[in-house]
Amino acid sequence: MTNPVYLALDLPQLDAAKALAERVKSHVGGFKLGLEFFCAHGHHGVHEIAHVGLPIFLDLKLHDIPNTVAGAMQSIHVLEPAIVTIHASGGRAMMEDAKAAAADSCKVVAVTMLTSLDERDLLRTGVSGSAHDQVMRLAELAEAAGLDGIVCSGHEVAGVRKQWKDGFFVVPGLRPAGKATGDQKRVVTPRQARDDGASVLVIGRPISRADDPELAAREIEATL
Template identity: 75%
Template sequence: MNRNPVYLALDLPRLDAAEALARKVSGHIGGIKLGLEFFCAHGHHGVHELHKVGLPIFLDLKLHDIPNTVAGAMQAIHVLQPSIVTIHAAGGRAMMEDAKAAAGENCKVVAVTVLTSLDGDDLSAIGVNANPYDQALRLADLAHSAGLDGIVCSGHEVGAVHKQWKDGYFVVPGLRPADGKVGDQKRTVTPREARDAGASVLVIGRPISRAEDPLAAAKAIEATL
């Protein structure tokens, strides 16, 4: 792909600050990811305002409910014209099928497999008797069979999933530059490593948004790709 695969995760509490940051780095990213924090604070209005930056919008809402409710939520965001929307693979096949059927024509629906903040101990504590790698691959197969466009997984799994799902669309969060702080992420790789392994979208937040010079940070990450 020629387009810059970096989507900036913009979960700033103030809408004006979020828009200003997006405009500042817009020439060195490929899109904007808006998550639950942003959506709960600013709703449809906030998304419309960020559309003015002129980049694709990724709504990272991680929808997870009964199939009818998730389908209704997908229909409710048609007006926002998102390029990508996330749902949880753990919601099951029927939920994923209904979410995809209800999505806008130009919207990619991708399923979250295992959150990058979780490790094997965390999965065991919630009753999942598999390590993150095996669980991610299992849910990727389910998402593929349900007709979704792709999945969200860590950089540790994307290579294996890409081998099994050649035309899939793979979103990789939890990325950190080689010299970056890991923070609350437990399964990180560098943006370049994820891209080389088959990632379609690289989600990067704090390494840019909390950098002393966000523009320089965005340029530096872009240069590694």
């Protein structure tokens, strides 16, 4: 992968999302389409962004019983995503069925712990221990289930890389040095995440809400 940056295109208007994709396509490696985009624009919206000519990452975070998740994976074959997310907390059987149902060309990666959460949030949901420990536990489970990799914050990616040497690691919640963190709690810079072993860097607002998105994307690309 020449450019590991995937731009999060979670915009409410399809025309605006496609215009932004066209504007920055020379400075990113692909586009991440999440629940907000998928619920608003469906298969048609995904096809429209795919026409820009870069890989598509469907960040759907599927989490249900194994049969339902497998069915959902089969229903998106026609979209030809390069990457799809599921939740590691759905358990090993769900992850195994998701991977078995995915297209051969699609990487299935498991979300371990959202970057909007910290250890206090974990404790409130009944999970004790550190964020790092929780991510490592779920990464081990995802590897055992035969997935391609996981989604984790930049704080954990170096540790996971040591444990899972040939894994594919997606790191969201990234912020260039000096930028506001917003609702993200566990952030690092794109360069730090890449140096620590990230395969894909998901970046949204620092590009999509910049006064000049093309310049912002180009500046981030230059740091890598």
